[in-house]
Amino acid sequence: MSSFAFTESIRVGQIGVGRWGRNVLRNLAASESAEVVAVADPLDPALAQASRIAPTARTARSATVVLEDESIEAVVVATETPLHVELAAAALEAGKHVFVEKPLAQTTSQAERLVRLAQERDRRLMVGHLLRYHPAFQHVEQLVKDGVLGEIQYLYSVRANLGVVRSQENAFDSLAPHDLAIARSLLGDAVAVTATGRAILQTGIEDVVFATVEYHGGAIAHLHASWLDPHKVRRTTVVGDVQMAVIDDQEPSEKVRVYDRGVDPSEARFGDVAGALAVRSGDIAVPQIPAAEPLRVEVEEFLSAIREHRAPLTDGVDGLEVVRVLEAARQSLAERRRVEIER
Template identity: 75%
Template sequence: MSSFAFTDSVRVGQIGVGRWGRNLLRNLAAVPTADVVAVCDPSDPALAEAARLAPGARATRNADAVLGDDAVEAVVIATETPLHFEHAEAALQAGKHVFVEKPLAQTVEQAERLVALAAERDRRLMVGHLLRYHPAFQRVEEIAARGDLGDLRYLYSVRVNLGVVRQQENAFDSLAPHDLAVARALLGEATAVTAQGRDFLQDGVEDVVFATVEYGDALAHLHCSWLDPHKVRRTTLVGSRQMAVVDDQEPAEKLRIYDKGVDAVAGSADVAGALAVRAGEIAVPFLPPAEPLRVEVEEFLAAIREHRAPLTDGVDGLEVVRVLEAARTSLREGRRVEIAR
């Protein structure tokens, strides 16, 4: 295993400079604490774009050239999902810190292997659960932690649009990790999942999935699709005191807090009279103008430099993969699937 001396910047290599990978590379190249030294992609246009974004980085089509480079301290993996495990495992075995785009891996067994390997090699392993770095969702987590929302009862999200259609993962695997990471942060560990979906465009690849995930007494309902006329990115969280809605398609007011609920009325003799609907004010909190991807990249670099676990570490990625795997079983077998640990 390679060992690295502490430097002012982290020397980073990136594997994958596709549609999302170029956004990661743009942010890495702009952060002072990152020194992008190598980029890898099999596509000539992607490498040309990488040269524009990170002109000082060595370009290659061979991932092993990045993984085996002693000058590389950390590897960012932004490939197609089926390659996440292969590249992350090789990077950790080479003694690199690793950032993997979501999901961490395709199976629980693979994800557990990566978490164990990172601990064994004392390397930072981080997953790109981007919404955990979104100012609106960070504010919701703060409000919930203070108890302003009361007891968290349920969450539901709609993440739909027309395209991008995947071939090697269904709509739930592709879109749900964002919301599952948020649900875990707010509701705790998932205990069971029931999922239904249909494969209209490609046999065996669900284009639309409706899933109910249980978190003890709380619930999360997720609607994911790439076959929909609308682009919707909305999450609603219902608490006993207040309710929060994050709508990422809103240009300005992305977060609204509703002082609404149903309260018990003391001394009422009948059930109907014992409950009173409360409709209070709507608050629109100020959110800092931060790009979530930039915050995410900075967290990865800070975790390396400070020798600590990142906010969305390997365990966070593993727990999301547990739900994804259970949802695939539920889709295949048409039943509720408990999530064992």
């Protein structure tokens, strides 16, 4: 295993410069904490794009240029999901820290392998659960942590759009990891999944999925993921027993609204129907959310975790738990039943 004495900037190599990978590369190249040494992608247009973003980096079609460079301290894997495990494992075995775009892997056993490798080699393993670095979601996470919303009863999310249609994973695998990562941060680990969906455009690949995920303590999350929808929707609603919050990433400015609304079962008003519960409808607060690019925050977290020798916010275990739910959802879709998550 290689041992690195960190230079002023962490030397980074990236594998994959596709639609999202070039955004990651842009933020790496702009960071004062990173030096992009090499970039690999099998497509020449992608490499040309990489050269414009990081002009001092070497480019190559083969990932071995990144994996075999002993001076590279950290590797970013931004490829299609089926390649994540092979490339991340090779980088960890070479003694490098690894950032993997979501999802960490396709199966629980694959994700467990990566977590184990990172632990054995004392390397940082981070997953690109981007919403955990979004200022709007971070604000609501803090509200939950501070008890402002009370005990969380349930949440639901809609992540729908027309495209991008993928051929190697269904809409839930592609879109839901973001919302599952948020649900885990608010509700803990999942215990069961019930999913239903339809494969409309391609046989065996669901274009729309509705899933209900159960958590320890009784809370639930209902997730709607679709790439075959007339509207682009990116909305999450969190319902507590004191207040409720809605995060709408499509809103240009007012991305978070906090509703002072709820039901008081101990309070009945004069003239109410016998047994009726009193509904409280208070103010709606629109907090000011600081402007920050989530991807920039995410990249800096990876670099800081390496430098500070600590687990990143969205570490390998976080990625593993999301993969557990994804795998259980696929089983539920195939068998049309509720699937418990085993650990």
